[in-house]
Amino acid sequence: MSTVIQLQSASKTYSVDKRDITVLQPTDLTVERGEFIAVTGPSGSGKSTLLNLITGIDHPTGGMVIVDGQNFGGLSESKLAHLRGKLVGIVFQFFQLIPTLTSLENIVLAMDLVGAIPGGQRRKRAMTLLEQVGVGEQANKLPSRLSGGEQQRVAIARALANDPSVLIADEPTGNLDSVNAEKVRAIFAQCAADGRTVIVATHDPRGLEQFDRVIKISDGVTTETPRTVVSAPVAAQ
Amino acid sequence: MTLAGLVIGISAVIGVASAFLILNDDLQENFVRTTPPNVSAVVGELTSDQVQRLAGIPGVEAVEERRATLVRLEIRPDVWFNTMLFVVEDFDDMRIATIDPETGSWPAMDGEVLIERDGRYYINTQFGEQMNFRFSDGTERALTYTGQVHDAGQPPTHMERLIYGYITRATYDSWGLDNQYTRLLMTVTDEAQALPEPQSEAASMHAAPEPDSRAQYAADHLIPVMDFMGKEFVTASVLDAENHPHKFQMVSIMALLTGLMLTAMTLCAALTINLIDSILTAEIRNIGVMKAIGGRHGQILRPYLLGMGALGGLAAMIGLSFALNFGRGLADIAARMINFNILTETDPIWLAPSMVALGMVIPVLLTWWRVDQAIRKPVRVALQNDAHLQTGSSQLHFTRTIGWIPLVPRMALRNLFRSPRRTGLTVMMVVVGIISFLMAANIRSSLLDTVDAVDRTQLASxxxxxxxxxxxxxxxxxxxxxxxxxxxxxxxxxxxxxxxxxxxxxxxxxxxxxxxxxxxxxxxxxxxxxxxxxxxxxxxxxxxxxxxxxxxxxxxxxxxxxxxxxxxxxxxxxxxxxxxxxxxxxxxxxxxxxxxxxxxxxxxxxxxRSMLTQIRFGRALETAMLADDWSVFAVSTNSDLEAVISGHLDIIARALEVVAVVMLAVCALGLASSTSVSVIERTREIGVLKAIGGRGGAIRGIFLWEAVFVALIGWGIATVLAPIPSEIVSTNFGIVMVQYPFNYKAEIWSIPMAACIALIIAILASILPAQAAARHSVREAIQSV
Structure with a gap:
């Protein structure tokens, strides 16, 4: 296995009313390719901050974040956006699909923005991804016409659009009922089984046994639970 | 941007209103100060005693002889310009149709001539130099040019292509012209009907039945008076002594400008609505919270009204100086074009408070309307507040027909349907701006076509x-x-x-x-x-x-x-x-x-038939005819006539161009404001786009495309609609201004040019908001409401 994500004393401090608040203490973390990791902790513990640093959405105030060999710290916003689109797929809690685009178009847009997938293959690939996550028949519908579970699966398909090596999901099941949450978890497990590095932030204790590693975070301090043995991956619908 | 829009809109309206007031009062005052006659008559030569007797008739307020002779003035070697020479009986005792000295000597002495100031653009002579005049009998006489005067009662030289000169009676008499007639200027008052004595000039004037007007009465019955005096009556005409000959034209132009400036203000109101809506995008959840914790309607509404009222007041105060200067500038241009002086030194005292009131009332009323609607929303809906993020499938059906368009512009096009009212308002602003431009171009084209009509219909060069x-x-x-x-x-x-x-x-x-x-x-x-x-x-x-x-x-x-x-x-x-x-x-x-x-x-x-050839040939012909004793009086060219037409019509074209510039400025502000609101509303979406790999250029592209689509839709609508107002204004304004319905001619090149202007406006208007969108921090954008 090769290292795909490396945090070296990465920390984040916000300055509020001339007061420094450290939301993530200096953290060292190494993630190997294909690992399936859960980040858990209560609200406000620093889960999202950790993920934001890994995705380059936020910049560390101390230390370094390296993804796929690229130090995100020294890149321009534009370059960072491009790399993020290419290397990291992001799934948000509230889906964040573009409401004016259909499911299919949302995925094609992600490919259009990055340009990593040849133009002629994009629609076909988008359709394949939608079918993989079980919402192929919803391809031409607007997000407003989809259920929460379906929207989240489209969002996962969008995150996979540019075939990223890392998939990051911040509370992806937080807004779903249990049935849909289970389906989404299964898709992530399948992605990990396919060799993709998947990091999921969750405060839901259910299903933690599926993950290779569980990183607990509390008051900005990370602690890691021992590696668990993953049972056979749940097939995606 | 809304502040800028309000400043422009309110300033434009107040500026035009101020110019209107200044011009209306001052044009009238300029004219009235000349003591204009209400009757002009050509009669047989009178002695000064007979003129005095006429002046003594009750009801006849003043009578003055003012002979007028049409001559040609050599403005450059062999270049002759039509000139009306007025013979002033006594420069120091002018009672009717007075003139004011401006520069040089006053009054004219024998052998000297004073020239009306609007003629200065055509003459090259300096004070003290000789001016050569050619008379209808072919003879030439020289006069010394000694002064410049202002005659507010005459139409401007640049419009009529006629210079006005003023000479003494002795100068005129010294020429020994064979003229047995004189021209009388008279002011006849109400009492002209109540003349007691029979067998007198007065009784003769009294003898007429049922006059249409006192001036008409005097004109009609000057004949018996002349009969009584044993003098020949040639003609008489009734003049409007109360209104400047060009007053109606000026009022019409100002009315048009006022109408258009009110439109500009309406557009600014639309800008304000956009601003309020953008505020509400962020505030509607707060409104829901305030209602949830017991806030009453008035309590919630008040801070918004105060805020927008203050913004409007600020806009008015910022724009006040601009408005007054704009008004003055506009009045000054019009005054120069119609050749009269601005006499008003201070603006009306109520203008500043009116402007502030206007500036405050508009935003407050609009805020009331929009915030009131927001407050009336159920708490649940207000707290949810995601209506602006949604889009309907009907819009999807529409845009499926344009599926061939690349995804980013397609997305931009669909975004326009997310807030149909705002898009509609913005398109309306663009439509008005582009219509103004097309109108200005079409009307200029119509004016030029009217000039060309001279070539088409009057074939003599x-x-x-x-x-x-x-x-x-x-x-x-x-x-x-x-x-x-x-x-x-x-x-x-x-x-x-x-x-x-x-x-x-x-x-x-x-x-x-x-x-x-x-x-x-x-x-x-x-x-x-x-x-x-x-x-x-x-x-x-x-x-x-x-x-x-x-x-x-x-x-x-x-x-x-x-x-x-x-x-x-x-x-x-x-x-x-x-x-x-x-x-x-x-x-x-x-x-x-x-x-x-x-x-x-x-x-x-x-x-x-080029202009240059016409002018050269005209000069050569006149010189040669004179040399060979042909009794030529004047040689005119088609170019002269075209110059007269252009002189009259230029003022309209200029006014419309000013309007077009203001409208396009407001249109650009509207588009910028609308794009800014879109950026605010879709902050989170921008964050998502950046999160999934969208670079700054792609984000800017989306907003740029939106602005371009709005501009192109507006351009399309404006192109279809513009001919209607253009033709109405061309035709009717021609009739009002010069009693000639202009030939309406659409300016074809203006359509692609308007498209270019629309695109430039779209780019300029969206560039800053789009830049702002591209600079959003991804984390903050995603976390935004």
């Missing part, structure tokens, strides 16, 4: 008028020296008196008796038909006489030419720019005892 009839065969022979001549035609022109008003008082009007095979005029008929041999007593009148004098096809009247009188019928109205013109057949001329073989108008068509 040069017209030479002679004092005495010329032998046409001899003239034909003489003209063979000019190879550049394509064809020549001879007309007979005579002054006539058209007795349509009464038995005695009529309109002095030149009649052109044209040959049957006339080729130099291509009549553009408005009504009726052109002259024909079948109707020898028919006359055709020009547009001005139809519109201004109210003459209609079918009118029958008597005309008198050189003592001969005959009855004629108006059989047609020909569209023709400028002063009134009447055309009759050679048969009619024969009825009036005129020799049609003796023509006094030589119409020449040149092979090369």
């Amino acid at each position: 040069v017209v030479a008028r002679t004092r005495t009839p010329v032998d046409t065969d001899a003239m034909d022979q003489w003209l063979t020296r000019y190879d550049e001549i394509e064809s020549v035609e001879y007309w007979t022109t005579r002054m006539s008196e058209m007795l349509e008003i009464g038995e005695s008082v009529g309109r002095n009007q030149a009649i052109n008796f044209v040959p049957e095979d006339m080729a130099m005029l291509v009549p553009d008929m408005m009504e009726g038909e052109w002259l024909s041999a079948d109707r020898p007593s028919g006359i055709v009148i020009s547009t001005l006489m139809h519109i201004d004098e109210g003459m209609e096809v079918g009118d029958v009247m008597d005309i008198k030419v050189g003592g001969e009188r005959t009855s004629v019928t108006v059989i047609g109205v020909v569209k023709e720019f400028g002063g009134g013109a009447v055309y009759g057949t050679e048969a009619l001329a024969s009825t009036l005892g005129l020799d049609t073989e003796a023509s006094n108008a030589i119409l020449i068509r040149l092979r090369d």
